[in-house]
Structure formats: C-alpha cells, structure tokens
Amino acid sequence: MTPEELSATIRACLIEGIEAGTFDLDAADVPEIQVERPRQREHGDWATNAAMLLAKRAGSTPREFANALAGILATKPGIDSAETAGPGFLNIRLAADAAGELARTIVQLGADYGRGESLTGKTVNIEFVSANPTGPIHLGGTRWAAVGDSIARLLEFHGARVIREYYFNDHGTQIDRFAASLLAVVLGEETPEDGYAGQYIQDIADQILQDAAIAGEKYPLNAPREEELEFFRSRGVRLMFGEIKKSLAAFGVEFDVFFHEDSLHDSGKVAQALAELKASGSLYEAEGAWWLRSSEFGDEKDRVVIKSDGNAAYIAGDIAYIRDKHERGADLCIYLLGADHHGYVARLKAAAAALGYDPDSVEVIIGQMVSLVKDGGPVRMSKRAGTVVTMEDLVDAVGVDAARYALARSSADQTIDIDLDLLSSKSNANPVFYVQYAHARTAGVRRNAAEYGIVRDDAFDASLLTHEAEAKLLGLLGEFPRVVAQAAAFREQHRVARYLEEVANAYHGWYDRTRVTPQGDEPITDLHRTRLWLNDAARQVIANGLGLLGVSAPERM
C-alpha cells in the first residue's frame, strides 16, 4: 500500500463516519489527508494528524476524534492496527503483505516510479548558467549547471515540457573589455582597466592568431583600433562559446537553446518591444533617457531602458527576451541567478508585468555562492588574477558524478564549500559514493541471485517481508513519489539527494541483516525470491533518484 492509497483510505473512513453520524462534519469539509512517516519507528508505519485538524470543527476533542477514526480504519483491509497517540495523532501499522506489496509495484513501474502529473501540459523555460563568453565557466556557474539541470529533470518527471536555455550576453561592454584584453596581450600591453587576465586570455589570443595564420588571414596590424578590436571580439567570442559548450556537454547538461542577446537586437525584437511599451505608456522619457515604470510593478524605482546616449541598457534585451520566451510557448520562465543578482528579480517581474504577462510567470531562483576548500583551508579565487576555478578544473579533480552530486545536494539558499579532498575520497564522508555504492550493491546482489538461479517471477509473497529492516526500507521507498513531488513543486533538487542518502542507509542496513541468496546448503525459498523483488525495488528507486540529479548509477564500483 502506498501512502497515497493510505491517505485515500483514511479519507473514505471519514466520509463513512460522517454518513453514519459519528463525525459532525460536512463531507465537503474533509481535506486531503496528510500521512507522514513518524520519526520513531515504534509509532508505526505511518501517522496522520487528521484528527487534530478536524476535531474542533466537529465539536470533539482530538483524542476522541482519533479514537473514533481508529475504530473505523482498523477494520479496513491492509491495516494491521490504528491507535491514538499523544495529543491526537493516529499511528497506523500496515499489514505486512500490504506494506510489502509496494516492492512489486515499484519493480513493475520501473523508471516511471515516482513520476507525477502536476505540470502536465505546461511548458517551462528554465534559463541557467548564462555565463558571459568572456571566460570559462567558473565554480558558481557550475553550481547552476548542476542545480538547473536537476530541476529541469524534476519538472519533466512531473509532466512539463522543459526548455533548457542559455543566454549569451554577447552584446555590450563586457565583451568589449574581453576583446580589449585579448588585443592587449597580443600587443604586449598591460591588461586594461576592468579587463580580463589569466592564462586563458593568452591561450585564446594565441589560438586566434594561429587559426588566422592557418586560414591565410592576417591579423589587422596597424589597422584602426576599432577594426583590431572587432577582429578579436568576434573570434574570441566564438572560441569561448565553443569552450563553454564543450564543458557543459562534458558535464552532462544539454541545453535546448543557446540564445544570443545580439539576435534580439539584430532581429528588431528589442525595438519592437520598446515601441509597444512606449505606446502603452509603460515607458516615458526623462532626463534624456527612456524609463520603464517598473516602480508601478513592485520594483523600488523606475529603470532606464534606453540610455541618454541612445544605447539600449541591459534590461532592454531582457524585456524583449521575456516576450520572446512567452511567444515560443513558455507558460513559466524560471531563471537561476547568483545572489549577486538578486536586485534584478523585481526588475524582471516588472518587465513581465509591463508586457502584460502575469509576474508570476517569471520565477527567479536565487542561489548562494560556492567556495572552495583544499587541505582544510579556503582557496582564494580572483577573476582579475586569473585564479578562478573552472568547471573543467572541478571535473578533472573529482569527476562529473561527484561534482554534480556535491553541488546539487545542498539547498540553493545555502552557501556551500566544495572540499576537493573529500570529494575524491571513497568513504561515507563522500555522500555520492555512499549512494552509488548502495546502487552497485543492489546490482551485485542481483547478479549473485541470478547465479544461484533465483528468479524473481517465480514467486512474490509480500507477507514474508517481516524483518524490521524490511519495514524501514519499504517505508522509505514508498515516500519517493512524494519527495519528488515536493522537490518539483519547490524547485528544490536537494531533497532528492538527501532522500537518496536515507534510502542508501536503509538499504545498507537491510543488506547487512538479511540475505537474498541462500547460505551453504540452504534451499532456495520464496523468501529469497521475494527479497530479490525488494532488492530490485531499492535499485530502481536509487537509479530513478540519481537520474533526477544527473548522476550515474553504476552496476559495479
């Protein structure tokens, strides 16, 4: 019996009680019943606080109400016992076969176990990383890659059509500075003010010159500076773009759309959106510039959209971009931004509102910073000095799985430390190995069972799964759909990781205390076969969960 089925059963009992006059309530007042796993195992398999929520309205006390409900519930099939506890909790114990049935359900559902429908029919655009093509993806961007892709997978698991999108700011002063920095190293000049430094600038400049030489092109020496800059600008951006795409692909993140800010300007979409806003009165002219009335939509002040020098401000592109995303079918636009951009949230929502969209169709997830620890101390990173740690560095040091897991297992609200020594260790201290090892163990058990000739389909007797460790494991496996549903609803991928760590722990404990294969000359019994179902159910849940995090589920380690 799944928690959902139990919840429905309790609800049916309430309706039954109302019709029998036991509860002085209206059937329409009965809410969705929440069941939860009690912290203390002695409290039973599941507990509900329904009586505490409803007693007042029914003119009863929580304990009385719970007692009456328990009386009805205890008669239902699959329920072993139901008893009132504490202030009015109802502790429920499932019959062993009802609890164990879940193992077969999970195996039969396979990769679909845990899937939900809450976003079916919705199209969600999720934009993340979006690092400027002025350098490699640094540690912060790597975090959003791991988190964003995992959230995308969760939303897809709940039925959404998801567009993973990367926005390239290839328009504006950052790019100009990047070009100027490339030119500077070629000319042997100092890095310009607000420019970019580091070995990669030298590498890219060398690459540009080499490519040009191979193509028989000459770099425009002694040409007007504008021409020199343009030469390095276009080639540098293209090379950097290629590097970024390569890193992301190696990290296992596949974007559906790489969107160039330039294209919004070139296609006239920016001009068109701004013309609309002028017509609707959302833009006004003052002090030689054009302003968006963002303060009318919740921002703390109005924002300049067209600067007094006639150039578009950054937000102009974003306005057109929001329109473009909606026109491409997005019902919801999610942005992952670093904490240093939180001031931008109100502006984005205001832009959406000014365009006539629901501000809630723009959702911004603000993530905190990542820092690096090595040899027990912090590693200083400086973009100017060129000592940033890149996505590639991290993957080289610990591998994709450890990197993605470590970055996804914490709430985005939390600043995190990435400890390189810990992530390359193979022990409990490194959670990704803990979880992956549990999966590898399930696979090992399955291989051994096959060698013994234990065949799952020969028998399944749920009532045999009576061991304490089995009850614990089954209870956790049953929670997977709800963990996924909450993770998807709150956009909190870390819940999946934390849950998997619990499942891994329960599996390791079960593995330690029970056996799937017979010892010595023992004959193969239905208990062995039934346990193989449970083993495979645990494997399936861990594999499904790791899949949502973009982490591999190895068969052997």
Add this chain to the structure above:
RNA sequence: GCCCUCGUAGCUCAGCUGGAUAGAGCGUCGGACUUCUAAUCCGUAGGUCGCAGGUUCGAGUCCUGCCGGGGGCACCA
C-alpha cells in the same frame, strides 16, 4: 540606511512549506568480515535550534525587533 539570504551537535549540512523525545554523515569512543563488495553495518557520546518577544492546543519552522556572517542597492552587464 534599505533589500535578499543564512545562523541547528566540534565540522559539513538535513529538518517533508506548524506536529510526538530536533536528525544524518564526518570527527570521538567501543564493537562486527571463513559464505550476496567492510567503499558497509551496529552501539556510544555530543544541542538554551544566534538572542528577545509574539501568534496557538503545539514553533527549529509563521510574525516583529535586535545580534552576527555573506550578497546586493548604476543611464555596468
């Protein structure tokens, strides 16, 4: 000054959007491999949940105010 965010075991962090005696891993200490991988398991110790009020049957969770860390407050992107 204003805004966002965090503050939970020695350390790194969970805490299921208000529920029972606040959890996990690491680190302490002590146990468990002749039979499915010990990259594991079991036990032990460790807490005024930053502080002070409030809301209610009940608060780590919600509200207010302080304290402390981080981030942000551009006609930069």
